Amino acid sequence: AQSVSQHNHHVILSEAASLELGCNYSYGGTVNLFWYVQYPGQHLQLLLKYFSGDPLVKGIKGFEAEFIKSKFSFNLRKPSVQWSDTAEYFCAVRGTNFGNEKLTFGTGTRLTIIP
Amino acid sequence: DAGVTQSPTHLIKTRGQQVTLRCSPKSGHDTVSWYQQALGQGPQFIFQYYEEEERQRGNFPDRFSGHQFPNYSSELNVNALLLGDSALYLCASSGRTSGTAEQFFGPGTRLTVL
Numbered sequence: 001a002q003s004v005s006q007h008n009h010h011v012i013l014s015e016a017a018s019l020e021l022g023c024n025y026s027y028g029g030t031v032n033l034f035w036y037v038q039y040p041g042q043h044l045q046l047l048l049k050y051f052s053g054d055p056l057v058k059g060i061k062g063f064e065a066e067f068i069k070s071k072f073s074f075n076l077r078k079p080s081v082q083w084s085d086t087a088e089y090f091c092a093v094r095g096t097n098f099g100n101e102k103l104t105f106g107t108g109t110r111l112t113i114i115p
Numbered sequence: 116d117a118g119v120t121q122s123p124t125h126l127i128k129t130r131g132q133q134v135t136l137r138c139s140p141k142s143g144h145d146t147v148s149w150y151q152q153a154l155g156q157g158p159q160f161i162f163q164y165y166e167e168e169e170r171q172r173g174n175f176p177d178r179f180s181g182h183q184f185p186n187y188s189s190e191l192n193v194n195a196l197l198l199g200d201s202a203l204y205l206c207a208s209s210g211r212t213s214g215t216a217e218q219f220f221g222p223g224t225r226l227t228v229l
Contacts, residue, residue: 004157036220044158044205044220090157101209102148102171103218105157 002027004091006106013081014114021076021109023065023091033074034092034103035065044090050074061085086113117142119208119221127227128196136191136224140208146170147189148218149181150205158205164189193226201228 003026013019025031035047048059055067065076074091088110092103120139128134140147146165150158160173164183178194187208193200203225207218 043222046217046219049217092157099171101146101163102160102173103150103158103207104160105150107155107157 002031002093002095002104004093004104004106006089006091006109008109009107010110010112012112012114015083016080019076019078019081019085019111021089021091021111023074023076023106025072025074025091025093025104027072027093027095030096032094032096033065033067034094035059035063035074035076036090036092036105038088038090038108040087047076047089081111081113083113083115085111087111119206119219121204121206121221121224123224124222125225125227127229129229130196130198132196132228133192133194134196134226136193136204136206136226138189138191138206138208138221140187140189140206141219144208144210144219145187146209147183147187148207148209149189149191150207151175152203152205152223154202161191196228198228201226 005024007022033050036044037047038044048057050057050067058064063078088108090108091106094103122137148163149161152158161175162172163170167183180192183189203223205223206221209218
């Protein structure tokens with residue numbers, strides 16, 4: 001069974017601070033990894049994804065994430081956050097075997113940026 | 116290019132009733148997945164439809180059923196509603212032939228069961 005753990009439930013930062021949100025997954029095989037963001041009142045949007053290749057992936061709005069296979073982790077980072085980054089962030093995992101396309105999400109991390 | 120659309124936006128039902136939610140996938144997509152997002156939780160996979168068949172199912176009871184039409188749109192039906200079915204129901208579409216099968220999400224339908 002696949003699962004995702006996001007240990008930070010609510011993070012509060014000041015503008016310009018650096019951000020790192022933790023994500024650990026459990027899955028017995030090759031995975032695709034995702035970070036989705038849900039801004040207040042908006043639908044889930046893809047922030048970035050890892051399928052294969054370079055474990056450091058860059059997404060939209062200056063976000064990046066690093067896949068560390070040995071640690072089963074896919075942490076999200078941003079060097080300098082902005083007030084507009086206030087949102088809910090979800091890490092998700094999916095197996096790569098044919099027929100298993102369901103996304104398994106973590107419980108999410110609520111990020112609040114103080115101006 | 117329209118993204119994933121869902122209807123209705125909000126819905127209020129009482130226990131024991133039945134509900135139907137609708138989803139139109141993003142243009143060019145042929146696969147539809149449904150998720151339930153309870154308050155304060157991440158989305159939970161309900162099932163996925165491709166070629167008008169249920170291809171994969173999560174841990175949801177048979178009260179949850181679905182359908183996919185020839186134009187790839189989809190419906191989610193929930194029978195004998197329980198208070199615990201109150202949630203945001205998300206539809207996601209993807210293009211199975213694209214290879215990456217990245218899922219695009221709709222705005223959701225907020226279901227409240229009283």
